[in-house]
Amino acid sequence: MSAQALTYFFVGLSFMLYIAIAIWSRAESTNDFYVAGKGVNPVANGMATAADWMSASSFISMAGLISFLGKDGAVYLMGWTGGYVLLALLLAPYLRKFGQYTVPDFIGTRYYSKTARLVAVLCLIFISFTYVAGQMRGVGIVFSRFLEVEINIGVIIGMIVVFFYAVLGGMKGITYTQVAQYCVMIFAYLVPAIFISILITGNPVPQLGFGDTLVNSSTYLLDKLDQLSVDLGFNAYTESTKSNIDIFCITAALMFGTAGLPHVIVRFFTVPKVSDARKSAGYALICIAILYTTAPAVAAFSRVNFIESIQEKSYLDSPDWFKNWENIGLIAWKDKNEDGLVNYSAGKAFGEGRPDFLDSRGSQGERKIKNPITKDNDNEVYIDQDIMVLANPEIAKLPAWVMALVAAGGLAAALSTAAGLLLVISSSISHDLLKKTFMPKINERQELFYARCSAAIAIFIAGLFGIYPPGFVAQVVAFAFGLAASTIFPAIFLGIFFKRINKEGAIFGMLGGLLFTSSYIIFFKFISPELNNSDNWLFGISPEGIGFLGMFVNLIIAVFGSAFSSKPPFEVEKMVDQIRLP
Amino acid sequence: MTDKEYWKANIRLLIILLSIWLMIWFGFGIILSDFLDQFSIGGFKLGFWFAQQGSIYGFVILIFAYVFAMNHIEKKLNDNKEKKN
Numbered sequence: 001m002s003a004q005a006l007t008y009f010f011v012g013l014s015f016m017l018y019i020a021i022a023i024w025s026r027a028e029s030t031n032d033f034y035v036a037g038k039g040v041n042p043v044a045n046g047m048a049t050a051a052d053w054m055s056a057s058s059f060i061s062m063a064g065l066i067s068f069l070g071k072d073g074a075v076y077l078m079g080w081t082g083g084y085v086l087l088a089l090l091l092a093p094y095l096r097k098f099g100q101y102t103v104p105d106f107i108g109t110r111y112y113s114k115t116a117r118l119v120a121v122l123c124l125i126f127i128s129f130t131y132v133a134g135q136m137r138g139v140g141i142v143f144s145r146f147l148e149v150e151i152n153i154g155v156i157i158g159m160i161v162v163f164f165y166a167v168l169g170g171m172k173g174i175t176y177t178q179v180a181q182y183c184v185m186i187f188a189y190l191v192p193a194i195f196i197s198i199l200i201t202g203n204p205v206p207q208l209g210f211g212d213t214l215v216n217s218s219t220y221l222l223d224k225l226d227q228l229s230v231d232l233g234f235n236a237y238t239e240s241t242k243s244n245i246d247i248f249c250i251t252a253a254l255m256f257g258t259a260g261l262p263h264v265i266v267r268f269f270t271v272p273k274v275s276d277a278r279k280s281a282g283y284a285l286i287c288i289a290i291l292y293t294t295a296p297a298v299a300a301f302s303r304v305n306f307i308e309s310i311q312e313k314s315y316l317d318s319p320d321w322f323k324n325w326e327n328i329g330l331i332a333w334k335d336k337n338e339d340g341l342v343n344y345s346a347g348k349a350f351g352e353g354r355p356d357f358l359d360s361r362g363s364q365g366e367r368k369i370k371n372p373i374t375k376d377n378d379n380e381v382y383i384d385q386d387i388m389v390l391a392n393p394e395i396a397k398l399p400a401w402v403m404a405l406v407a408a409g410g411l412a413a414a415l416s417t418a419a420g421l422l423l424v425i426s427s428s429i430s431h432d433l434l435k436k437t438f439m440p441k442i443n444e445r446q447e448l449f450y451a452r453c454s455a456a457i458a459i460f461i462a463g464l465f466g467i468y469p470p471g472f473v474a475q476v477v478a479f480a481f482g483l484a485a486s487t488i489f490p491a492i493f494l495g496i497f498f499k500r501i502n503k504e505g506a507i508f509g510m511l512g513g514l515l516f517t518s519s520y521i522i523f524f525k526f527i528s529p530e531l532n533n534s535d536n537w538l539f540g541i542s543p544e545g546i547g548f549l550g551m552f553v554n555l556i557i558a559v560f561g562s563a564f565s566s567k568p569p570f571e572v573e574k575m576v577d578q579i580r581l582p
Numbered sequence: 583m584t585d586k587e588y589w590k591a592n593i594r595l596l597i598i599l600l601s602i603w604l605m606i607w608f609g610f611g612i613i614l615s616d617f618l619d620q621f622s623i624g625g626f627k628l629g630f631w632f633a634q635q636g637s638i639y640g641f642v643i644l645i646f647a648y649v650f651a652m653n654h655i656e657k658k659l660n661d662n663k664e665k666k667n
Contacts, residue, residue, distance in 0.1 A: 066634075071633060074611060074634050085641050089600065207635060211626040213625065238627055251611075285645055289642055293635055580592075581659075
């Protein structure tokens with residue numbers, strides 16, 4: 001079978017599996033639709049949480065990102081796993097004990113206020129839509145790269161599949177498809193990683209091979225990589241370059257943001273008992289750690305492999321994958337010194353970001369680009385970071401079915417996250433906006449109907465974001481985490497651990513965190529991007545890390561606001577006592 | 583164990599575990615990382631290993647330590663309730 005046919009086969013098979021699960025696990029009640037009947041086994045919930053959490057960017061982009069950042073890439077590795085400790089210790093068990101359906105449900109009940117509930121819904125919808133836009137685009141991109149269909153058609157196919165299991169099955173359908181998607185995703189990530197680890201170091205465990213010696217040599221892989229990086233004018237791979245304060249704030253913002261993401265929190269509402277919620281967070285982190293400890297190994301392997309297979313080779317003799325991915329537009333080459341060789345080194349090969357290709361070809365058959373050529377360095381190669389995962393199997397000359405597997409894995413990662421996000425959006429609309437605020441008289445059947453409608457509408461909007469991506473998608477990931485860290489996390493945390501916090505404190509705290517974080521990010525990312533450097537940052541904290549400071553703004557306003565206004569009512573104090581007990 | 587003692591035991595456990603948590607990522611992963619780089623295990627510089635591998639294993643162990651300890655505390659609370667009955 002050709003590579004293309006194999007890819008269709010794997011992707012088709014995985015989609016059939018998801019739809020079959022959706023039909024088997026239809027939701028019969030709102031309890032099923034919102035929290036899967038609270039009957040999910042903690043191990044299954046751990047796997048579902050991992051799939052929910054690991055998005056297209058964890059699967060496709062993260063290893064590449066680390067590959068170019070070297071040691072500084074640890075910010076993402078630690079930031080996106082350490083949040084689970086916070087989630088397990090500070091939020092999950094208590095929210096499970098609370099036993100309602102959504103995150104705004106907790107905030108609205110704990111702070112005895114419809115306003116608090118609405119502010120929480122607002123934050124939730126903003127965070128989730130920001131996040132889902134990238135996922136639908138990811139689905140389209142995987143389709144277009146591996147199956148050569150239009151990006152838009154890929155997005156529409158993705159919408160139909162998600163529609164099936166999210167609208168029919170609600171949380172119940174999503175949970176069991178996510179378990180399947182986790183298996184597909186992790187298998188697809190590990191197979192090429194193990195192959196490459198054996199190829200480069202002879203060690204079948206990527207996490208160990210990463211620190212092992214190269215095949216037929218006594219040089220360690222990382223020493224070799226440091227050497228290659230320095231020779232090409234980069235920083236040594238294993239040394240960090242950012243300031244400690246910024247690294248600290250970015251990591252912390254990602255951790256508290258992870259713990260405050262509604263689609264992750266709500267997964268812990270679905271297990272039967274409080275003790276299961278704790279266990280389940282542990283299983284979730286194991287499932288995530290399998291991919292997150294493999295990613296830095298893949299990053300190092302693929303970087304060595306990439307440099308060695310192209311550096312100073314003549315373009316005409318360069319490997320097929322180099323030309324294939326150039327045709328797709330993720331690689332570009334401009335022969336600056338006209339020696340016909342591919343010269344890769346530090347610095348940008350040309351200005352103005354992504355390559356802007358002309359229709360014509362150069363003397364060697366390379367694609368010509370419009371971008372102005374930079375004169376201050378000798379680098380001739382543009383590489384998109386996604387190459388490190390997408391092209392890795394080809395660079396390492398692995399069989400065609402491994403490529404096909406990577407395509408199915410990338411789709412599983414994107415679809416599972418999209419579905420989780422769409423579910424929290426739809427339940428916050430049908431449950432928090434309609435049932436609990438504007439239409440309290442609807443009965444359960446009507447609420448379920450509205451839940452399905454809002455899921456369908458949310459999928460449609462997410463699809464539009466995928467087809468017409470707003471230019472700012474890449475910029476706003478920091479936004480989603482920053483807002484989760486500065487609004488939702490502190491509101492829940494204070495609600496559980498400090499009885500004295502009242503509705504005034506919580507509402508103004510959330511609004512303060514929201515305003516502070518969003519204005520800082522909007523200022524540096526959209527209004528004056530030219531000022532976005534460490535000289536102008538507050539305390540040297542980049543917009544990616546500002547959510548951490550935003551969290552303190554929230555905490556301070558909440559504590560002082562509560563101190564100067566009346567105590568929360570007695571029933572609320574009793575409720576807090578209740579959720580603290582197992 | 584009364585409800586109040588249970589909550590106190592819980593808070594004490596949280597403070598201990600979260601201090602270790604901070605030590606793992608902020609201590610070993612960031613601040614002390616360059617210092618730890620002078621030692622190595624296999625081909626890894628120790629600070630680099632903590633930043634990209636060790637911290638993640640540490641987080642997993644922390645959550646399971648919490649699960650284990652909380653089950654223990656919870657059992658004490660339940661035993662006490664049964665005695666009352």
